[in-house]
Amino acid sequence: xxxxxxxxxxxxxxxxxSALAAGLGLPALAAAKGLPGHPARWYKKLPLKRVECELxxxxxxxxxxxxxxxxxxENHGGEYRSLVYGxxxxxxxxxxxxxxxxxxxxxxxxxxxxxxxxxxxxxxxQNWQISQARPEQVRWRxxxxxxxxxxxxxxxxxxxxxxxxxxxxxxxxxIDTARIARRKGLKNCMISGGNVEVKPLREAIAVLDxxxxxxxxxDETTYVKMNKGELKHILRTLETIRKAGRWLEIVYLVxxxxxxxxxxVKKMCRWVKGHLGLDVPVHxxxxxxxxxxxxxxxxxxxxxxxxxDIARAEGLRYPYVGNFAGKGGEDTHCPKCNTxxxxxxxxxxxxxxxxxxxxxxxxxxxxGVWS
Amino acid sequence: xxxxxxxxxxxxxGGxxxxxxxxxxxxxxxKSGRKGYVVPRAPGYGSTAGPSGQARVVVVRSxxxxxxxxxxxxxxxxGMLELGLRRLTGKDPLAALGQxxxxxxxxxxxxxxxxxxxxxxxxxxxxxLIGLLAKGGLPRNQCIVFxxxxxxxxxxxxxxxxxxRDYRCMGNDRAGYEQDLRVMPSGASRFSRIATRSASxxxxxPVLKDHGIAGLSGALKNNFGLVHxxxxxHLNGCDPHVAEVNSWDFVRNKQRLVICDALRxxxxxxxxxxxxxxxxxxxxxxxxxxxxxxxxxxDLLETLxxxxxxxxxxxxxxxxxxxxxxxxxxLGVGERTRIKVIEVKA
Numbered sequence: 001x002x003x004x005x006x007x008x009x010x011x012x013x014x015x016x017x018s019a020l021a022a023g024l025g026l027p028a029l030a031a032a033k034g035l036p037g038h039p040a041r042w043y044k045k046l047p048l049k050r051v052e053c054e055l056x057x058x059x060x061x062x063x064x065x066x067x068x069x070x071x072x073x074e075n076h077g078g079e080y081r082s083l084v085y086g087x088x089x090x091x092x093x094x095x096x097x098x099x100x101x102x103x104x105x106x107x108x109x110x111x112x113x114x115x116x117x118x119x120x121x122x123x124x125x126q127n128w129q130i131s132q133a134r135p136e137q138v139r140w141r142x143x144x145x146x147x148x149x150x151x152x153x154x155x156x157x158x159x160x161x162x163x164x165x166x167x168x169x170x171x172x173x174x175i176d177t178a179r180i181a182r183r184k185g186l187k188n189c190m191i192s193g194g195n196v197e198v199k200p201l202r203e204a205i206a207v208l209d210x211x212x213x214x215x216x217x218x219d220e221t222t223y224v225k226m227n228k229g230e231l232k233h234i235l236r237t238l239e240t241i242r243k244a245g246r247w248l249e250i251v252y253l254v255x256x257x258x259x260x261x262x263x264x265v266k267k268m269c270r271w272v273k274g275h276l277g278l279d280v281p282v283h284x285x286x287x288x289x290x291x292x293x294x295x296x297x298x299x300x301x302x303x304x305x306x307x308x309d310i311a312r313a314e315g316l317r318y319p320y321v322g323n324f325a326g327k328g329g330e331d332t333h334c335p336k337c338n339t340x341x342x343x344x345x346x347x348x349x350x351x352x353x354x355x356x357x358x359x360x361x362x363x364x365x366x367x368g369v370w371s
Numbered sequence: 372x373x374x375x376x377x378x379x380x381x382x383x384x385g386g387x388x389x390x391x392x393x394x395x396x397x398x399x400x401x402k403s404g405r406k407g408y409v410v411p412r413a414p415g416y417g418s419t420a421g422p423s424g425q426a427r428v429v430v431v432r433s434x435x436x437x438x439x440x441x442x443x444x445x446x447x448x449x450g451m452l453e454l455g456l457r458r459l460t461g462k463d464p465l466a467a468l469g470q471x472x473x474x475x476x477x478x479x480x481x482x483x484x485x486x487x488x489x490x491x492x493x494x495x496x497x498x499x500l501i502g503l504l505a506k507g508g509l510p511r512n513q514c515i516v517f518x519x520x521x522x523x524x525x526x527x528x529x530x531x532x533x534x535x536r537d538y539r540c541m542g543n544d545r546a547g548y549e550q551d552l553r554v555m556p557s558g559a560s561r562f563s564r565i566a567t568r569s570a571s572x573x574x575x576x577p578v579l580k581d582h583g584i585a586g587l588s589g590a591l592k593n594n595f596g597l598v599h600x601x602x603x604x605h606l607n608g609c610d611p612h613v614a615e616v617n618s619w620d621f622v623r624n625k626q627r628l629v630i631c632d633a634l635r636x637x638x639x640x641x642x643x644x645x646x647x648x649x650x651x652x653x654x655x656x657x658x659x660x661x662x663x664x665x666x667x668x669x670d671l672l673e674t675l676x677x678x679x680x681x682x683x684x685x686x687x688x689x690x691x692x693x694x695x696x697x698x699x700x701x702l703g704v705g706e707r708t709r710i711k712v713i714e715v716k717a
Binding site: 050061070128134228 | 485487520558584600606645
């Protein structure tokens with residue numbers, strides 16, 4: 001009975017929060033015509049009014065009046081402008097488990113936002129309608145950083161998540177919002193593909209509390225072919241985050257025939273163990289057919305279980321199975337005594353036995369951001 | 372009521388066109404022995420080379436089509452267009468157009484307005500073609516001038532017109548893109564509804580420009596304006612993305628004619644307008660084969676660059692390989708020995 005009540009409360013809270021988010025800036029809904037834009041950072045000027053973007057490893061050389069690969073940064077006579085600063089096209093209040101970030105304040109609600117655009121082109125993208133669109137092709141709301149923070153507080157969210165598309169392409173907006181949010185006692189997390197240059201990444205790390213990186217494969221060729229990115233840059237991002245001491249979790253979307261080979265998964269787990277340590281959670285999540293991969297089947301549970309077991313065998317302490325509720329792959333276990341310390345079902349936390357970040361049975365510290 | 376009138380008008384115009392030798396269908400009709408309209412076979416690109424296997428590109432130049440202040444002499448331009456069509460087909464201009472376009476068609480004219488008024492497809496060129504089509508029996512409002520957005524068109528000097536008796540002019544942002552994705556080896560895109568649905572015939576009206584990434588912006592590159600995400604296709608000098616966008620059946624089948632605006636050419640610093648790199652050239656290029664036209668445009672651009680002592684595009688590591696890829700994919704003729712260039716002065 002108590003559980004039912006709790007679930008009802010969660011539902012109501014989510015619904016109210018989403019309604020509040022949806023209500024924000026409604027009058028500002030408009031086609032994005034004549035965008036003046038916001039000054040972009042991390043670029044250098046070149047002759048003939050060209051610019052070279054230094055935000056991500058693509059280093060787009062952008063001619064006057066043209067845009068970079070992301071489609072949201074435009075060159076205006078040698079001045080590079082962000083067309084999405086303060087203009088989110090998606091706003092929701094989600095459980096943090098949806099990101100998924102399992103070691104960041106379990107059960108907390110997060111105010112989630114995204115703008116149009118992405119600096120990759122993943123064939124399995126689930127949000128391609130906004131990530132692969134240009135700002136003028138989506139409906140956006142005028143929501144400057146201060147308003148994001150106010151909306152988040154109003155929705156009762158303790159965390160702001162920069163998510164859904166690729167926050168790297170709106171990093172100026174992320175950083176400015178996160179700075180204000182921190183002063184108000186909110187946490188900030190970024191859900192990213194990790195295709196970013198070190199300098200802007202370090203600036204973002206300084207204001208973020210947790211980062212989740214989608215590691216799309218552990219094969220350079222697959223990365224180029226399936227994601228229009230390069231594995232080496234993503235690995236560099238993972239190491240940079242870890243070295244900076246920010247909370248990091250990894251999602252590995254297991255796509256049948258693309259990146260589900262035993263050797264590849266093993267190689268990835270070994271790399272995580274050697275370069276990031278045993279405490280970084282790795283989520284093996286289920287693929288469902290979308291965008292350019294509609295011809296592939298959803299990932300069978302047996303494949304996810306195999307990946308999970310490989311990670312365990314390699315010594316990783318927190319492997320999870322995601323997008324597959326009710327199989328027990330989402331629970332957090334104490335690496336020492338194997339007690340289930342956090343029990344999850346889908347996006348819901350069923351029970352959380354952590355005592356000040358420690359296992360209630362043996363007292364082993366479980367790494368994460370718990371409060 | 373208007374539908375009935377429209378129908379009758381089409382029937383009458385169609386009948387007139389079918390009977391009038393000046394519209395050029397009669398000759399074909401006689402040969403084919405079919406009744407009614409001679410529906411031109413979907414040209415694709417295989418047919419653009421003609422039975423001889425040779426593509427034909429006409430370059431029409433005029434010394435006085437552009438004035439000192441870059442104003443266009445409309446009468447001269449009209450003459451250039453007529454001359455070009457005559458030399459391209461060996462027929463009367465209206466008969467030439469009648470080969471590709473019927474009075475029942477809706478013609479999408481894809482212009483290029485990215486660089487603003489100074490370096491866009493001249494409105495005078497698009498309007499001259501619309502004028503000729505109207506003379507041949509096509510109602511003006513069955514012509515749709517389009518590009519990526521209303522804003523681009525306005526900047527290029529075009530009026531936004533969505534209804535009325537005159538030609539229509541609007542951006543893809545207004546007309547919309549298909550919901551369904553078209554997946555290509557190098558990516559996926561949603562295509563302009565004007566190109567896929569509204570227009571039964573496409574006329575490609577590019578501007579000849581140097582391009583910082585692709586090397587050259589011509590006929591093939593202009594069709595990047597048909598997709599919702601051209602920014603995703605600029606890797607690797609836009610290759611093979613340009614060819615892939617041009618390889619779609621509806622592009623190949625609907626695009627019947629290419630008229631490249633080289634009245635003013637961006638020789639260096641494109642695709643944006645850079646005054647120092649732009650020059651008046653007073654030419655238009657006509658072809659049915661976009662690959663062959665781009666090859667000729669490439670040679671022309673190299674000549675103009677050499678005159679300015681600029682390095683060749685290859686030396687500048689910007690060789691427009693997308694044109695060669697398109698040729699390899701069978702989208703047109705890429706071998707210079709198989710392209711007949713006809714240079715005329717108006």
